[in-house]
Amino acid sequence: MRTLNLAILAHVDAGKTSLTERLLHAAGVIDEVGRVDDGTTRTDSLALERQRGITIKAAVVSFDVAGTTVNLIDTPGHPDFIAEVERVLGVLDGAVLVVSAVEGVQAQTRVLMRALRRLRIPTLVFVNKVDRRGARPDAVLRDVAAFLTPAVIATGRVRDAGARAASVVPGLGDDVVEVLAEHDDAVLAAYVDGGRLPDLRAVVAAQTRRCAVHPVYFGSAITGAGVPELVAGLVELLPPSSGSADGPVSGTVFKVERGPAGERIAFVRVFSGTLRVRDRVLGRKVTAIGVFAAGSVVRCDAVRAGQVAKVWGLEDVRIGDVIGVPTASREHRFAPPTLETVVVPSSSADRGALHTALTQLAEQDPLIDLRQDEVRRELWVSLYGEVQKEVVQATLASEYGIDVTFRETTTLCLERPVGVGEAVEFIGAGPFLATVGLRVEPGDGVTFRLGVELGSMPFAFFKAVEETVRETLEQGLRGWRVTDCAVTMTHSGYWARQSHAHGSFDKSMSSTAGDFRLLTPLVLMAALREAGTEVLSPVHRFSVEVPSDVVGALTPVLARVGAVLVGTVTRGRTSVLEGDIPAARVHAFQRQLPGLTRGEGVLETSFSHYAPVRGEAPVRPRTDHNPLNRKEYLLRVTRRTE
CATH class of the missing domain: 3.40.50.300 (P-loop containing nucleotide triphosphate hydrolases)
Structure with a gap:
């Protein structure tokens, strides 16, 4: 069939x-x-x-x-x-x-x-x-x-x-x-x-x-x-599914949910081959398979190319994981969430349970992007809108028994470098047994490349620097995620493994990947500070349908919330205005619309692009060890490693 x-x-x-x-x-x-x-x-x-x-x-x-x-x-x-x-x-x-x-x-x-x-x-x-x-x-x-x-x-x-x-x-x-x-x-x-x-x-x-x-x-x-x-x-x-059941196993996880016992259940589309119970994938053994058929889920021993199934046993599975051999897949990214808020438990005793619950919700929706501020003991989540916030609140109450409130929703911005900056720290000049030099400049997305010989030190050290660069760029000079940034490693150095005469390893004389992970944020932030950054805020394209006789009164209100009109179409007694509006001002305009249009206005918005912030740039509270403050950073990380 x-x-x-x-x-x-x-x-x-x-x-x-x-x-x-x-x-x-x-x-x-x-x-x-x-x-x-x-x-x-x-x-x-x-x-x-x-x-x-x-x-x-x-x-x-x-x-x-x-x-x-x-x-x-x-x-x-x-x-x-x-x-x-x-x-x-x-x-x-x-x-x-x-x-x-x-x-x-x-x-x-x-x-x-x-x-x-x-x-x-x-x-x-x-x-x-x-x-x-x-x-x-x-x-x-x-x-x-x-x-x-x-x-x-x-x-x-x-x-x-x-x-x-x-x-x-x-x-x-x-x-x-x-x-x-x-x-x-x-x-x-x-x-x-x-x-x-x-x-x-x-x-x-x-x-x-x-x-x-x-x-x-x-x-x-x-x-x-x-x-x-x-x-x-x-x-x-419409074309039916293609792919051979006899080929190599290839599939994609497009949804993850938890069962009654808290077990993870992966929704998998199989493009090629046959996935069977007891097969090992993603480091785990498949314990059960349920194929969708005739309005229900039928337990069976295998799921074949073209089918969609529930798969049990993959306890580490995440949305987007590839089952078996990667296949040519369609890649599309809708706009990322443009809002974030702090989730506050009504009872401080629920703080640990709240973190666990939000972690599980983030498994089902990775774009929630749970962030933890260890200093302020706050939990941040990313959102698309107020309705999603209400759903998160209701889900936490009904499924986890946790009552929460939210701080005021704020807009998620981005940062990008505007110039070129370089910094270097040499081994022996500080507490870390590593030499790291980095150059930061504008680029496309976030890229990391080597400006030194690959064989100049162990590959694991280079890997540690690259991973730490990407982690550190989640918070730029003003706390926002950094984009469109090209990072080049310009200097490298390490101390080879040292031992005493009796053969015991002496950490105080030997470089480790940890030295590079701890030093890299200091160097990267110094280079980024020299390059400078600009903050970008999200802009939405809006369409608002209103009675034609209120257009004159509506136009100055749009101007006051920073909206830019790009067109107006009048159809008899109704007019449709289209343009761009800062995402941060959408909610404020939405609240004013009923009073301005006798309750007849209909507003639709969707993410359009990011644009540089005019005037004073907003600052986002940091949730890391703040490598922008050298003294504070060294106190925190050296205390942690002692």
Whole structure:
């Protein structure tokens, strides 16, 4: 049987989870369609998901249709949980992007489509909610072509749009030949010469599989209109999994959760080969495997190429780990979190338990990026937004029994060098038996290279310097992570292993990797101080839809929060303003919007880029031993090593 690993993606509230329910019902997996509002959906299994009516964690469910096993991955739509979506993209064969026929193309829809096109994931578009009042399927189709991709092919038309009885009449649109001809010479020749056209359905399938076109389906997840046509399209147009079950084992971990006993469970997509119970991977033995099938997880002895499974026994597993042989994978990074906050336990007695709980949450979502300030005894987490903060708080209370509060959310900035700086410390001039010289200059990302001979000292010492450079650059001159920085090692030196006459090792006369690890932060910060850095803050692209008569009053408010308008489009009594706004000011503007627009304003934002901070640069409290203060640093590290 063929396998298709499929994700349903959408902006929040476009109807993604409802569509998942309808597909499961159509396949006979469930007897009754669950409702998001009632908390009865199959994939939103967390209590918090049911309470809030949103998807927080990616979930997998399987069903069979026309000889194909579809592993359907339901993903969050709220931008605060974009990390869950990111982890799924690399394991897909195809996707369905859901767009609301009422709200149309939204900010998150654009972000998702850009990622799908960049990674060349074959994608169908489903215009949902055609039965809702205000549905405008024809206008939304035009918006899909204008804002997502021009290569769209309508697979039907809607009758009685906006009414409960709305239905879909299947059939390719009149412009299908023109769209296909842009990507197929045979179709173009037949179209120009008036010759016989090839089988258009076959051409649509071929072009969809190579991401040249994106068929658009219409329907309603609530009433089921148009869903049978979409189901047929999944099998006909999207490519099944490839890979040989007899090849070398190759897979990817895209999700990690903990079972009832606290054990780690890895969600694995296998691209090649067969992974069996008792196989050793990642230094551990596989103890159990559960393959997704017919709406449930079936325990079995092996998972084969193309399948998705739960794997037990890999207690050190992390999201992104490669199982077996690495394979060519799609790499895409959504914007990193741009906010952070301090998590404070209501009871000081819970401090240790809180660290353990946050560590486990970071296993499931690495972008939480837990930071511990040992001096102030504070725990910091990175976030995408206020909703995610509420979810973390509720999860800690419900799953770990820990009540917490949060300090005020602050914006995460970056630093980058603006000039060139050098520093060197020679062996014998301080407490460390090492010579380290480093040059810092602007670069692309963070790179480390040698300006000395590789054989001038043991490789382990070079490795210690490189690893410490990357760790130290997590906090620059003003405490922010340093990016776009090229570091070159310009000097090196060590004392070879020394022994007394009786053969015992004398540490006081012999260099170790520890000497290089402790000295490197001092040298690197001295070089970075000479180079100088600038602080970069995140900027969001915003789109705000407001009544046209309030635009004049809204414009100066946008200016006061540092927003820069790039365009305004007026559609009768409604205007849409687009531009850039500092991420730190989004929440403040959001609070003012209802009062400025009589409650009718709709704001959408998404990360755009980083820009240099104007005026005084913000400073982030350090959580390391502060190598910028030599005396303080030496006191701390020498006391630690005594």
